[in-house]
């Protein structure tokens with residue numbers, strides 16, 4: 334463990350207790366600083382195929398920075414990310430996407446004035462014909478978008494509807510279906526239901542579990558303990574730039590997670 338960043342020697346990093354089999358992702362000793370702020374100080378975490386992994390921690394613990402390192406927004410200062418058995422270095426979010434890591438950000442990045450199907454294919458437009466005769470294959474794109482939504486049992490108006498007509502939950506579901514639809518190995522979701530009501534939250538949670546059941550590994554960042562307990566299979570707890578504990582969800586409870594987050598309980 335690199336200790337030059339460890340300005341909090343009272344917090345010991347947790348290095349994991351499970352054998353390194355069937356991990357779709359391992360991040361080891363990741364550091365990332367912004368000027369004098371050591372956002373990640375040697376954080377390690379793992380994710381398994383077909384599981385929902387929750388990443389929890391107090392404000393400023395380093396969750397978003399970790400997610401940004403995994404999704405190609407930030408480059409770690411040091412450490413190693415292994416995706417599906419290969420060491421990866423993402424130069425950009427596009428590079429992460431091409432290798433199978435999709436991220437649903439809090440702002441969703443949907444274009445309000447475009448139809449649902451157009452949002453699905455932003456930057457990935459399908460064409461037919463050759464050279465100067467090439468045109469957009471709108472029919473194929475509409476059909477594919479419909480199939481992607483149906484596959485996740487997402488209940489939205491026709492894919493020709495403009496995104497601005499959708500409710501918050503429908504938008505979230507569209508963003509998740511879009512992320513899930515490109516052969517993704519990992520879908521990262523940052524507070525996917527933070528802005529939603531009870532019913533919409535339940536619908537979006539269904540979409541998330543359907544995705545997991547289809548074999549995708551989901552990384553869920555959530556401040557909602559009930560949701561973490563309900564949805565996740567595995568939990569990583571971050572504190573002060575380190576992943577300090579991991580638990581199988583069925584072996585923990587909200588009280589223990591709070592204690593781990595605050596440091597009232599050692600890992």
Ligand SMILES: Nc1ncnc2c1ncn2[C@@H]1O[C@H](COP(=O)(O)OP(=O)(O)OP(=O)(O)O)[C@@H](O)[C@H]1O
Nearest residue numbers: 367370371372390391392393394395396397398399
């Ligand atoms: N681009 C940046 N420039 C400077 N400091 C940053 C930057 N991004 C994050 N930080 C700092 O790094 C630390 C970790 O922040 P991060 O956003 O990763 O935490 P978090 O666990 O996601 O918190 P929250 O739950 O509030 O989103 C914080 O002290 C934050 O202020």
